[in-house]
Amino acid sequence: MSEIITIANQKGGVGKTTTAVNLAASLALENRKVLIIDADPQANATTSLGYSRNDYEYNIYHVMIGTKKLSEIILKTGVDNLYLAPSNIGLVGVEKEFYNSKAKQRELVLKEKLDEIKNDFDFVIIDSPPALGPMTINALSAANSVIIPIQCEFFALEGLAQLLNTIRLIRKTINPKLSIKGFLPTMYSKQNNLSKQVFADLSHHFRNKLFKDEGNSSFIVIPRNVKLAESPSFGKPVVLYDSKSSGSMAYQSLAKVILGR
Template structure:
């Protein structure tokens, strides 16, 4: 059975795309069939894999509008046999105006992916930094949510709003959705602030942090890592840029945890 996972947080710059891309790649290297849907108009997940947006014949915007079916927009990624991607484009910014208010708005994406779900073990959705129509569509289409949380000031600000949105969707449109967990990102162990944010998360959401099987009693955290930040400019996920870096290890651990619970 396919699990659809949305990576969501309305704050920008917290590592959503980094998480979506590298979790998808790590699952795919375990020979799981993975589809990554770039659902952000900025299309950063698309460009991370070296895909030039002006060379794409069909993207998720065309799929939502009905001019292409989703299978026509799927791209097989080089060097990653088990990972496919549906690219995005700036056109997606017009989703709410063009489609959302004219159709059964909250279920458009869910309906579009229904035909291909059986072809994949996981579908990972990279959502935009907002709790608007796109993120709501992603959540309605999903079985679960992973929330990256930057280990910096204001990290928990707005989290209640996201949790409330998930609750409303669970109560109205998607009763099966669950929060898979919170993923601390950009962690710097030498900084008091990073340690404090992690402590706050542990205190309030300890049951929703991912346990690190390699370090007893600790959680999976994604460190602030230069190699992780560099890898998109080379058109590669971190696993194919520097597999032994601390950032790569963190996402491999996360994929391992998810596979155990699949």
């Protein structure tokens, strides 16, 4: 059965998509079969994996509204073992329809769709939009765990209480098994005192929820690395673009920690 991990933070631009794509690719490189679900209407994960809007007809929107099965929209990627359920700006429609509908259990639509393919993948990684709206709630309701990227910049922890409350509420009501897999400091700069401060704050509050690299007994932080920012424009995860870059190595270490090694 798949382990389902949602990457979430309602704050924009903190490294959710970068984490989803590169963690998924790194797990695939470790010979795990991985599906990345782009649950964001911005479709950045889809683009990062080299697809543009005219390359595919159906996307996660059609799955959410029930016109297609999840298995029918899945695309191959340039990485062996890595598959993509693409998104499209049309997914905004789902958010509207959800707000207007009075349907019960509308938080559980994605989970239901995932049940269908849960024996086909080792991991499902869900990239969520920068909001605590219906798609994020669906993504959290479907997941075993959540990874929360925290950008090592000013205001990093702002809004975190709201996210943690939402997770608590989902755990209490629809998904008791949802756990916080960890907080992932992103865009860390060694030279920057603010980065150090954010990391210190995080380890003060959530020390046991940082990812620990047992190999060298340090915590995993994703460095600010230009290769991570460039690789989406080539439609490739960083492991294919520059596997020895600091950003690539960090995501490969994260994958190893998640695999328990």
